[in-house]
Amino acid sequence: MAENLSASSHLTVLVNPNTVEAGEIVREALSQRKTLLLIGNCWVHYLGRARSELEPGERILIIKEDGSLLVHRSVGYEPVNWQPPGCIFNTQVKEGILEIHAVRRKPPESVRVFFDKIHLASALTLADSGELSLYASEEDMHKAILLEPSLLEEGFKPISYEKRVEPGFMDVYGVDKNGRFVVVEIKRKTAGKEAVLQLARYIEAVKNRTNREVRGILVAPNIARNVQRLLETLGLEFKALNPKKCAEILKKAETKRLEAFFKEARTA
Amino acid sequence: MAENLSASSHLTVLVNPNTVEAGEIVREALSQRKTLLLIGNCWVHYLGRARSELEPGERILIIKEDGSLLVHRSVGYEPVNWQPPGCIFNTQVKEGILEIHAVRRKPPESVRVFFDKIHLASALTLADSGELSLYASEEDMHKAILLEPSLLEEGFKPISYEKRVEPGFMDVYGVDKNGRFVVVEIKRKTAGKEAVLQLARYIEAVKNRTNREVRGILVAPNIARNVQRLLETLGLEFKALNPKKCAEILKKAETKRLEAFFKEARTA
DNA sequence: AATTAAATTTCGCCT
DNA sequence: AGGCGAAGTTTAATT
Structure with missing residues (x-):
């Protein structure tokens, strides 16, 4: 009853196989480290960090390499x-x-x-060496x-980055044009509480x-309105900065410059 | 070149279609609110909260209803x-x-x-009304x-648990705020007759x-409608309680217990 | 609609 | 291996 379409050794496809035929595909995929695709009526029991039961229904199952x-x-x-x-699999048809x-x-x-009931079963090899750039x-x-400290404000000089302090890691740490310490917290999106x-x-x-005065500057594309008040209450500052603009700057700047900076910063 | 397997109106499958043929499947799925499955060589551009580029490679694309x-x-x-x-889609072959x-x-x-390059294209309808219980x-x-007797009702005080009485073991046994005895029967799923x-x-x-008045409370996520009448006839009560909520309470309690333990351990 | 908190979070990086 | 912080987090609950 099932229709077999083996387009190549990289792709086996069965349409409407019975559970035994589907079981073969599953074993093929699992033993040969292929990707498995199964579409059909199923139910699921989960037990571990929590526990769940999923009633029968038609779903897509994927098991990856x-x-x-x-x-x-x-x-x-x-x-x-x-x-x-990292799972270990076991299959049976009963x-x-x-x-x-x-x-x-x-x-x-x-x-x-x-x-x-299985509508579609497939074992396939996915050749994928493509890189994701975020x-x-x-x-x-x-x-x-x-790279461009003036993005924060004129005269700012970074000292360190990702520096460890009591509660975690400061994003950027430096001094302003008047020699006062500045701690910079950076958020890619709207800054919240x-x-x-x-x-x-x-x-x-x-x-x-340090027992010295310290300025705090929050850098983000924007800040929530109610949070603005909290910021002022705590005596902190806000600097709007678009991530997109940062990306453009980085694009312009050569990798060499950045490497040089880090090398210098390390020895300093 | 493509092999067409329309097992039913609920499932259209094309193996090794060209991009035009695949495009038809895509449009079928999108226009008829079906699930789309596409396996083949692809690359991806993303732009929004961030931005990314994915180099070519073989992947699985799923677009849901x-x-x-x-x-x-x-x-x-x-x-x-x-x-x-909630996306809006647009398709073209060029x-x-x-x-x-x-x-x-x-x-x-x-x-x-x-x-x-497309190895497999499919438009399908997934009939799925099954419920997930966590x-x-x-x-x-x-x-x-x-742990939290107020889950049952305000003022409830448990006395014993899994207590042996004539027909078996009572789940929970205690007194209410007025000093009346309370027997609690617990079910994880819909309570039946x-x-x-x-x-x-x-x-x-x-x-x-005891020769005293005793209240009976049935605890379950819900109760079968016809059973509700039986419950009332017998002078018993029902208290809705979700197992998930119980799990959350236990988890919180466990966390607190651990925190307390560590605090004590530190001072010791 | 906006905000907060949880998730079977997953994932990566660092100790 | 364990712990911590971030994520294009997503999702559910709450204001």
């Missing part, structure tokens, strides 16, 4: 059931039902997926300010250690 | 590129390249996926009530032994 498992419903960004990479069991240690977890991340904003409080904690820590 | 988009690589739990539900463009407002974001065990519900009758038997046994 790294031993991760995803069960996706017809809606939603997140999988309804899953297992992170009384017309295909069971796939994924287990991992640390933490001990188990996901069991049961299929009684731009305008928060780290890029750090770099941009180190958390960012302000975080900055306040750093300020407090640095004040205690 | 709710307008969410996922691009999965051969490894990893997370999609390499995605778009949350110079042998299939482009799918997903846009959403608030925040303004755009994901463009380009395919130049919960704690029945024993966890017992513990939660013992058996649960009510079980509770009635305990009540009877306790009444006979």
